[in-house]
Amino acid sequence: MPKIRRQPPRATQPAATPAPTAVQAFQGSEVTISRTPRPAPPVGTLPVADVGSQPLEGPVLKTRGERVAALEVIQAEVKPCIQCKELATTRTQTVFGVGNPLAQLCFVGEAPGADEDERGEPFVGRAGQLLTKIIEACQLKREDVFILNVLKCRPPGNRPPLPDEVANCRPFLDRQLAVIRPQYICCLGTTAAQTLLQTDRTIGQLRGKFHDYRGIPVMCTYHPAYLLRNPGAKRDVWEDMKKLMAKLGVNL
Numbered sequence: 033m034p035k036i037r038r039q040p041p042r043a044t045q046p047a048a049t050p051a052p053t054a055v056q057a058f059q060g061s062e063v064t065i066s067r068t069p070r071p072a073p074p075v076g077t078l079p080v081a082d083v084g085s086q087p088l089e090g091p092v093l094k095t096r097g098e099r100v101a102a103l104e105v106i107q108a109e110v111k112p113c114i115q116c117k118e119l120a121t122t123r124t125q126t127v128f129g130v131g132n133p134l135a136q137l138c139f140v141g142e143a144p145g146a147d148e149d150e151r152g153e154p155f156v157g158r159a160g161q162l163l164t165k166i167i168e169a170c171q172l173k174r175e176d177v178f179i180l181n182v183l184k185c186r187p188p189g190n191r192p193p194l195p196d197e198v199a200n201c202r203p204f205l206d207r208q209l210a211v212i213r214p215q216y217i218c219c220l221g222t223t224a225a226q227t228l229l230q231t232d233r234t235i236g237q238l239r240g241k242f243h244d245y246r247g248i249p250v251m252c253t254y255h256p257a258y259l260l261r262n263p264g265a266k267r268d269v270w271e272d273m274k275k276l277m278a279k280l281g282v283n284l
């Protein structure tokens with residue numbers, strides 16, 4: 033009888049780890065940065081007005097070229113702006129905003145940080161990388177949306193913007209949004225939400241629901257920098273993004 037030669041056991045191939053999905057990449061990036069908490073933004077300083085009732089300024093610009101040209105006009109005014117003396121003398125450069133001028137969705141943040149001040153583009157530091165993951169988890173690309181800040185200059189030491197600085201810069205924000213006319217706006221954090229909606233309500237009270245800015249529905253959610261310190265809040269942000277994306281016809 034022929035001997036049956038036993039094959040030595042084959043080394044089992046380790047199962048290839050599947051690449052994380054965009055949603056996992058956002059939710060699983062549990063980076064906790066401990067930092068001395070910033071002082072709370074001054075409360076009771078923002079006038080409460082029914083911004084929803086005011087129409088967007090200016091004509092409806094339909095083509096990309098018209099919008100690029102109109103944004104360039106605003107950018108040319110932002111660049112040499114010296115209304116806020118301290119910011120004008122401490123900034124490296126102004127940070128206007130970036131993205132698709134025909135975007136259906138705009139993200140509004142607070143103000144440039146050190147990385148943004150250096151590069152001249154909003155949300156490029158650690159918080160920005162997390163924002164990019166959120167955008168990708170929403171099945172979008174950074175280039176599909178428009179990203180801008182309430183302030184165009186970096187507050188020294190990343191302190192919260194002062195009410196006067198917000199008031200000085202606000203017309204630029206209103207004009208940018210009037211050119212882009214997105215279908216939806218997403219406010220990231222307290223400063224963006226309180227400034228755009230002209231309210232003193234906290235981000236915890238504002239998030240998760242749609243509000244109105246001059247006829248544009250606004251979703252408010254936590255700022256990515258807050259998520260870096262409190263990764264548990266990513267769950268809430270994801271719920272907010274799902275509501276927002278459902279309106280844009282994307283079921284996450």
Ligand code: URA
Nearest residue numbers: 141142143144154155
């Ligand atoms: N935080 C913001 O609010 N905006 C940026 O551009 C970067 C960090």
